[in-house]
Amino acid sequence: MSNKIPKETLVGLYETMLRIRMFEEKVVELYPAQEMKTPVHLYIGQEAIAAGVCLNLVKDDYLLSNHRGHGHCIAKGTDMGVMMAEFYGKAGGCSGGKGGSMHLVDPENSIPGNSAIVGGGIPMAVGAALASQIKGLKSVAVTFFGDGAVDEGVFHESMSFASLKKLPVVFVCENNLYATNSHITARHPTGDIAGSAGAYGVPGVCVDGNDPEAVYECSKEAVERARKGTGPSLIEARTYRWKGHVGPDADFEKGCRPEEELREWMEKCPVKRFRERLLTSGVMSAEEMDGLRSAVAEEVDKAVSFSDKSPWPDTAELTRGLYYEGGGK
Amino acid sequence: MPWTTVPKMERTPGVEPGSREITYREALNEALSQMLGIDERVFIMGEGVDDPGGVFGTTKGLPEKFGDARVFDTPLAENALTGIAMGAALAGMRPVLVHMRVDFLPISLDQIINHAAKWHYMFGGKVHVPMVIRAITGRGWGSAAQHSQSLQALFANIPGLKVVMPSTPYDAKGLLMAAVADGNPVIFLEHRWLYEAAGHVPEEPYLVPIGKGEIRRKGKDATIVGVSHMAREAVAAAELLANEGIDSEVIDLRAVRPMDSPLVIESVRKTGRLVVADTGWKLCGIGAELVARVAEEALGELKAPPLRINIPDVPTPSSPVLEEAYYPGKDDIAAGVRQLLGK
Numbered sequence: 001m002s003n004k005i006p007k008e009t010l011v012g013l014y015e016t017m018l019r020i021r022m023f024e025e026k027v028v029e030l031y032p033a034q035e036m037k038t039p040v041h042l043y044i045g046q047e048a049i050a051a052g053v054c055l056n057l058v059k060d061d062y063l064l065s066n067h068r069g070h071g072h073c074i075a076k077g078t079d080m081g082v083m084m085a086e087f088y089g090k091a092g093g094c095s096g097g098k099g100g101s102m103h104l105v106d107p108e109n110s111i112p113g114n115s116a117i118v119g120g121g122i123p124m125a126v127g128a129a130l131a132s133q134i135k136g137l138k139s140v141a142v143t144f145f146g147d148g149a150v151d152e153g154v155f156h157e158s159m160s161f162a163s164l165k166k167l168p169v170v171f172v173c174e175n176n177l178y179a180t181n182s183h184i185t186a187r188h189p190t191g192d193i194a195g196s197a198g199a200y201g202v203p204g205v206c207v208d209g210n211d212p213e214a215v216y217e218c219s220k221e222a223v224e225r226a227r228k229g230t231g232p233s234l235i236e237a238r239t240y241r242w243k244g245h246v247g248p249d250a251d252f253e254k255g256c257r258p259e260e261e262l263r264e265w266m267e268k269c270p271v272k273r274f275r276e277r278l279l280t281s282g283v284m285s286a287e288e289m290d291g292l293r294s295a296v297a298e299e300v301d302k303a304v305s306f307s308d309k310s311p312w313p314d315t316a317e318l319t320r321g322l323y324y325e326g327g328g329k
Numbered sequence: 330m331p332w333t334t335v336p337k338m339e340r341t342p343g344v345e346p347g348s349r350e351i352t353y354r355e356a357l358n359e360a361l362s363q364m365l366g367i368d369e370r371v372f373i374m375g376e377g378v379d380d381p382g383g384v385f386g387t388t389k390g391l392p393e394k395f396g397d398a399r400v401f402d403t404p405l406a407e408n409a410l411t412g413i414a415m416g417a418a419l420a421g422m423r424p425v426l427v428h429m430r431v432d433f434l435p436i437s438l439d440q441i442i443n444h445a446a447k448w449h450y451m452f453g454g455k456v457h458v459p460m461v462i463r464a465i466t467g468r469g470w471g472s473a474a475q476h477s478q479s480l481q482a483l484f485a486n487i488p489g490l491k492v493v494m495p496s497t498p499y500d501a502k503g504l505l506m507a508a509v510a511d512g513n514p515v516i517f518l519e520h521r522w523l524y525e526a527a528g529h530v531p532e533e534p535y536l537v538p539i540g541k542g543e544i545r546r547k548g549k550d551a552t553i554v555g556v557s558h559m560a561r562e563a564v565a566a567a568e569l570l571a572n573e574g575i576d577s578e579v580i581d582l583r584a585v586r587p588m589d590s591p592l593v594i595e596s597v598r599k600t601g602r603l604v605v606a607d608t609g610w611k612l613c614g615i616g617a618e619l620v621a622r623v624a625e626e627a628l629g630e631l632k633a634p635p636l637r638i639n640i641p642d643v644p645t646p647s648s649p650v651l652e653e654a655y656y657p658g659k660d661d662i663a664a665g666v667r668q669l670l671g672k
Contacts, residue, residue, distance in 0.1 A: 327512055
């Protein structure tokens with residue numbers, strides 16, 4: 001257990017991971033009812049990354065995420081109720097039911113919208129960082145993307161521009177080894193994503209993505225570096241997703257990957273491992289853990305009930321809101 | 330280089346003596362300069378915007394006046410730059426992204442079509458993307474297939490984008506200022522042959538509404554609709570026809586999304602004849618859309634089948650002989666109107 005990280009931060013990391021895990025477990029539980037008509041890309045197994053990165057951010061720091069964005073938004077502070085309602089296509093959803101699970105938005109928390117096109121959010125984070133720099137603000141922009149996004153040209157274009165302009169942006173690659181079902185060895189010549197940062201004069205670091213403390217510490221450094229105006233960083237966090245590319249089932253059930261591989265990674269469960277470390281080091285007691293679990297369960301239940309009570313969108317909404325009408329504001 | 334030479338154009342007829350006339354390029358430069366001065370959220374980026382040439386003069390002097398934090402050169406990374414402009418827009422800026430050729434826009438279609446166009450609707454109106462993408466349609470001197478395209482129909486097909494094509498200096502300034510102030514992603518398409526066109530332009534800032542066409546000439550025998558450079562060819566065609574006693578009404582569409590079809594339909598109800606002259610291709614093009622809208626609402630008013638004037642359904646060839654045959658102009662438009670009148 002790190003001595004450098006204050007106790008409240010360690011508790012915060014655990015709480016954030018637990019909130020993501022329990023929210024998604026509820027989605028897994030509800031999904032087979034076929035009432036949630038949106039493709040869900042579950043984050044279970046990767047919670048340490050969102051928690052570790054986002055605990056370094058303040059409200060005004062921008063977050064640009066991808067199709068697997070539930071965990072990122074929860075970690076940044078988005079209300080679970082508006083997320084759940086969005087999954088159900090309700091009017092009370094964060095995008096009014098027009099976006100679904102892949103298009104979460106939370107301007108209050110500086111989340112200007114998640115892209116479901118692989119790599120799509122990366123340049124937007126660079127743009128948000130550019131805005132921050134031009135305005136002379138201290139806001140940092142963080143973008144989460146998978147290892148598949150590194151295959152895309154826009155990743156390299158964005159790294160190059162951000163480095164050129166010394167922009168306050170943190171690139172966080174969640175390397176879970178698979179792009180849909182394509183293993184990284186079928187897509188990347190070396191598998192060394194952090195190493196590619198050097199080509200752009202950007203520091204790149206590879207971290208255990210199942211260790212929230214390690215992710216917290218290296219992203220703290222990256223965020224501080226960005227905030228000081230020193231420029232961007234790339235973090236490659238190695239992890240594993242337990243569920244399919246999309247949907248609540250595991251991929252090995254479809255023959256898309258070896259079951260043994262999943263079992264090995266489940267042993268490295270970020271939530272379970274961290275829980276044990278917090279208990280053995282005495283940072284939290286079992287009673288505190290249980291209390292936290294009950295509080296999160298209640299929060300998740302409230303999110304479901306918020307969604308249940310939310311009305312359907314008026315069908316007149318279908319053709320409304322194509323253009324912003326506010327003009328010069 | 331001769332191919333960078335822009336043809337000289339006649340001054341706008343009918344402008345009051347003593348009123349200020351400047352060129353289309355100067356009007357664009359003035360619009361950008363004034364927007365940078367009025368709104369500190371505005372910035373300009375693109376390949377070569379700080380070149381001595383200043384993108385055909387349109388950004389000339391702006392880096393010196395406003396500094397390289399607000400007017401700056403960029404890497405050749407069109408897709409990322411579009412996303413970067415969009416991210417800055419989402420973070421409260423008003424970016425203007427400049428492309429020397431419209432042909433470079435296809436590299437950035439992901440960010441334009443999948444991202445910028447979708448954002449306001451897809452997120453239930455929670456966020457919006459106030460950005461302008463300027464791109465220039467080239468033509469002439471053997472520019473060939475990758476330096477001369479007219480891709481307005483491609484963008485007009487995408488909900489969430491606005492697509493503007495000014496043909497006069499007055500509209501160039503007013504529409505560019507309106508595009509920057511709009512709050513939505515606007516594709517602003519300029520035609521290189523219009524840069525030397527001079528005309529009346531007020532010195533003070535003003536806005537021309539996006540999506541409103543303009544009647545350039547009133548007439549009763551036929552309606553000619555032109556976009557961009559073809560709007561000027563349409564005016565020239567109407568002058569030719571007037572000498573023959575044919576009285577044409579000319580509409581400059583000015584934007585292709587939103588498209589001012591009500592103005593066209595109203596005109597066709599009066600004239601009963603329609604010719605649409607576009608700088609682009611015919612298949613699924615601007616003319617196809619306008620003819621369809623007229624057919625839907627005023628088929629019974631048509632005295633003759635509508636006619637479309639377009640470039641041939643092939644990429645642009647380079648040879649001067651082929652190029653000369655490639656581009657339609659005032660004579661083709663005039664011939665079309667005569668055909669509709671049976672003359």
